[in-house]
Amino acid sequence: GLDIDDKGNLMQTRPAFGGNIMATIMCDRFRPQMATVRSHVMPMPERVPGRSGTIVRASLPISEADIFTKVLQVIRDGKGGEVDIAGAEFIVSGGRGMMSKENFSILKELAEELGGVVGASRSAVDAGWMPADRQVGQTGKTVRPKIYIACGISGAIQHLVGMQDSDLVIAINRDPEAPIFEVASYGIVGDLFQVVPAITSELRLLKAAAKAA
Template identity: 55%
Template sequence: MNEPVKKPARKKVELDPRFVNYKHVWVFIEAERGVVHPVSWELLGEGRKLADALGVELAGVVMGPPGERTRQICGEAFHYGADLCYLAQDEVLRDYRNEPYTRALTELVDTYQPEIMLLGASTLGRDLAGSVATTLATGLVADCTELVIEADSRNLASTRPTFGGSLLCTIMTQRHRPQMATVRPRVMAMPDADTARSGRIVEHKLAIIESSIITKVLEFIPDAQQDKPQLAFADIIVSGGRGFKKQENFQLVWDLAKVLGAEVGASRPIVQAGWVELDRQVGQSGKTVRPKLYIAAGISGAIQHRVGMDGSDVIIAINNDPNAPIFDFAHYGIVGNAMQILPALTEAFRAQIALARRAG
């Protein structure tokens, strides 16, 4: 009779003594002209889990011009889970510029020493995170899809797609602090706001002189893309892929989206073929979305596309290949020709909407 093989006891990992003073989880609250990017609240929800796992406090970091609105943002951060807020108010922070924001955030980190710092992978967040990580000589994991704490080492295990989205890898910054990561909007769930929550504010006075900043803001021009597709914030998205064969067939996706009041998305091959603009690409190299309903028609569901939409509340997949990967994670699947099924769905929804209007 064979005796069971005894597994060696797992060696406990001792925390590097250099890092004993690095504590707490920080989330950079991205705000421009008083408007907070929703990814900041999403990250507070995720940061709350990390802070609880570590048994430390969760802090928001708010930077901006002096004024009541900048301070109000700290209160909003408390509603979304922060225990405290580091507040840096200065005229040099009125508009985002890489140099003053990098210097300010670096100064805050050097002074208060967080062990983890999270930023949104927005245009601003990507720019700032790279600069701060370089200045601090620490590691940065970009575009993460999952963040967890390794219990033994207290390391942040950051998972992100790699090799063009074909694989997922988990990366840890073991020899440097803080551990930094960016997460794209809508990857993490939006936490519920608790308006009864409050916290404490730690004000930090900066010593940055405007004359020492090379770049100047001459004019503020509103985002020219504000009237463009906003897939990241759509409640319903109908996406199409190579299963439609020809560009004219893709009109079926637009027809269904119009009836549902939905946004139109697409897989990477469709964008590369020039059928739709880049703003409509869903996936690792496109947009990350988290709608209430995601209809994927003629899309195989390769990991490159999956990482951009598998956080959707409900996923309906339509594909004529019963072995398509998308059926492995879709909530509902229809095996069939998307070019036949979409017109039927469009008419069915149109009829139901007309019926509901008459009844109302």
């Protein structure tokens, strides 16, 4: 997070030492002070009608000899049409508890019923079960969905910092002492391989009933 102390110094708080502590970083001897934050870390401020800023135009004389990098080629990732996980309203994420790449299919089915996308913890990405662009957490993406369903995710601080500002968090885990339950709006202690398909099935029944009504 970001804050300003009583002397006007910018205070930057971020995970440190492998995410085991939260460190506050200050730079009180130099100006200007500046910090960057990840997308979706902070809520979008409301627009103030009539408010305008001052545009200052400046010229920067620079020659090609001053530029040490050059774009040689642009390669598209071929994932056109897929929703970026950082902007998704519904996310179903899996962790080490998914046990294999193939088991993520049950999360995909649930995500499709919700109109959302599948995410993953770092351990699941490191295992090769999900691509890196679906990783949520300190070394992945920060998300703020309406609903975040964590399946088989223990809740390491590195993961929590990436999803703890979700509107509603549902955690499914066999371990009742899993840290993920500390930030969950609703917690289900049970076998995700039974719970997730049951939720998906119930959603399909509700949709079918709504269409028939």
